[in-house]
Amino acid sequence: MKKNASCDGCPNKNCFIGHIQSPEWKLKLSNSKHLFIQKPGQHIFLEGNPVFGIYFILEGKVKVTISGKGNKEQIVRLAKDGDVLGHRGLGGDFYPINAIAMEETVLCFVENSLLYSAFIANSEFTFEMMLFYSGELRKAEQRMRYLAQMNVREKTADALLFIRDSFGINDETKELNVEINREEIAGIAGTSVGQIIHNLSDLEKQKIIDKTGKKIQISDEKKLREIVSAFYP
Amino acid sequence: MKKNASCDGCPNKNCFIGHIQSPEWKLKLSNSKHLFIQKPGQHIFLEGNPVFGIYFILEGKVKVTISGKGNKEQIVRLAKDGDVLGHRGLGGDFYPINAIAMEETVLCFVENSLLYSAFIANSEFTFEMMLFYSGELRKAEQRMRYLAQMNVREKTADALLFIRDSFGINDETKELNVEINREEIAGIAGTSVGQIIHNLSDLEKQKIIDKTGKKIQISDEKKLREIVSAFYP
DNA sequence: CGCGTCCTTGAACCGCGTCAAGCCAGGTGG
DNA sequence: CCACCTGGCTTGACGCGGTTCAAGGACGCG
Incomplete structure (x- = not known):
């Protein structure tokens, strides 16, 4: 582990690191076999793999996908x-x-x-876990609606905001805090690479985003959110 | 309540009626204010309503929707x-x-x-509830993929199967056990009414379904499932 | 019988997926 | 230091598939 991941002051309400950093858990997890590192592009598990347990991300970024027809991957979550x-x-x-x-x-x-x-011993943990699921379900069903009803322009904007809200942006440069290619954005939006590129170009012409640099910059987040505002309360 | 809903032998693994029919719960719920009846078309709750609790369906059928752009409603679940x-x-x-x-x-x-x-007193209940959420999440994310990647013909077939799996069919007549109009089917499939009608006609010509009677009959469930088989493991 | 609701059909438009061709940046080797 | 190659990005054109709409049919109800 490059640095000791901390949960103090973590704005993520659903952060579980607090749990696994309690003395009790630390003891259990001190065995190094529980910790491991994955390089970019490596899979952590795949569809159809048997379930041996769950994972907590201490550091890094992960995409959760469902493989579809013709090698298209639909990204259902960013973690x-x-x-x-x-x-x-x-x-x-x-x-x-x-x-x-x-x-x-x-x-x-x-x-x-x-x-x-842990579920048996700590019912509060189970309860929190349940709330976490509840939140995930809510998000998934919202995204279901977006995929069904948005046009491609809206889907593109929504995908950018989805990435922005998942991984955040650099406050100064307004760059997305992640390296992500067009294919992955298409996988989030549920559309084709061609359409993503087309619509990113449009958004750039309207000075809503800037893709001169390596990473996409969200220049005008307000306008971006306006595009999809009809879908959010 | 027209009849006493029972959970005995219920094939639904996630049926919670067993819980609320335990002596402990029966006592708590004996107060009649907990039970109420809704007529068809009446809403049980709407988007934006404050959350006061949850509901168990003792009898009947409910659609869970998200309202979209231009009064289109996306049906995310049938219960x-x-x-x-x-x-x-x-x-x-x-x-x-x-x-x-x-x-x-x-x-x-x-x-x-x-x-x-109940969550505090009965950690097993909390645990089961958590598993229920887990299953719902899985289903929601699968449907996310379908909505994003299927064409309208596949969506139509999938919507019919979704209804069939949610409410069942009459073993003899092969009719869907629910009265559902074209608009609602379109809401499940995430497409327009016109397309649903068009594709239902096609499916009828191929003798896969029959819509002569009031309710849709699934004459050839096997062929219907073949249409969407690329999306199911 | 007239009215309303739901369903059906067909035609016109256009949004989107697909593809071919070209661009640019980074890496590699002579 | 330049020539070449490769992979990701970009652009534009084409054509299918899907949305939308108008017009009409089937059915139930007052």
């Missing part, structure tokens, strides 16, 4: 440090999705037996 | 007796979705304080 991974497997035998590291990622694996004993 | 309703609100302040009765529906309302006390 970063403090997030849980593989929780969709819980209660089933096989993962229904793929998890792939987007950059060097440090993971903490918690095997089923340990996890279940 | 029947034994299902929970309003659980998306848990952990948030307002419902993110609408719940509307599709036929006369008997509901049991469980207010937050009662629910939370």
Whole structure:
């Protein structure tokens, strides 16, 4: 682990690192076999893999995808440090999705037996976990609607905001805090690479974004949100 | 309540009626204010309503929708007796979705304080609830992919199967066990009414369905599933 | 019988996916 | 230091598929 991931002051309400950093858990997890590192592009688990437990991201970024027709991958979630991974497997035998590291990622694996004993011992943890699921479900169903009803321009804007809200932007440069290519953006928006490029160009002409540099800059977040405002309360 | 809903032998693994029929709960819920009836078309709660608790469906059918651009409603879930309703609100302040009765529906309302006390008292209940969320999340993310990648013909077939799997069919007549109009089917498929009608006609010509009677009959379920088989493992 | 609601059909328009061709930047080797 | 290659990005054109709309049919109801 490059640095000690901390949860103090973490703005992410659903951050579980606090739990796994408690003395009790630290002892259990001190065995190094629980921690491992994935390089960018490496998969953490794939659709159909048996479920042995869940993962906590200590550091890094991960995309969660569902593989579709003709090698198209639909990105259903973006996760970063403090997030849980593989929780969709819980209660089933096989993962229904793929998890792939987007950059060097440090993971903490918690095997089923340990996890279940935590659920039994700590009902508050179970409760929090349930709330976490509730929030994820809400988000997933919202995105369902976007995919069904938005046109491509709106989907493109929404995908950018989705990335922005998942990984954040640099306050100064307004660059997205992640390296992401057109294909991945298309995978989030649920459209083709061609359309993404087309619409990114349009957005740039309107000075809403800037893609001169390597990373996309969101110059005018307000206008970007206006594009999709009809879909948000 | 027209008849006493029972959970015995219920094939639905996620049926919660068993819980609320335990002696402990029966006592708590014996107060009649917890039970109420909704007529078809009446809403149980709407987007933006404050969350006071959750609901269990004792009898009837309910559609869960998200209202979209231009009065289009996207149906994200179909629920029947034994299902929970309003659980998306848990952990948030307002419902993110609408719940509307599709036929006369008997509901049991469980207010937050009662629910939370159940979570504290019965960690197994919390655990089961968590697993339920996990399953719902999985389903929602699968449907996300379908909406993004299927063409209209596939969406139409998938919508029919979605209804069939949610509410079942009459074994003899092969009719869907629910009255549902074209607009609602379009809301499930995430397409327009025109396309639904067009594709239903096509499916009828191929003798896969029959819509002579009032309710749609699924004559050849196998062929219907073949249409979408590329999307299911 | 007239009215309303839901369903059906067909035609016109246009948004979107696809593809071919070219651009640019970074890496590699002579 | 330049020539070449490769992979990601960009642009524009084409054509299919889907949305939308208008007009009409089927059915139930007052």
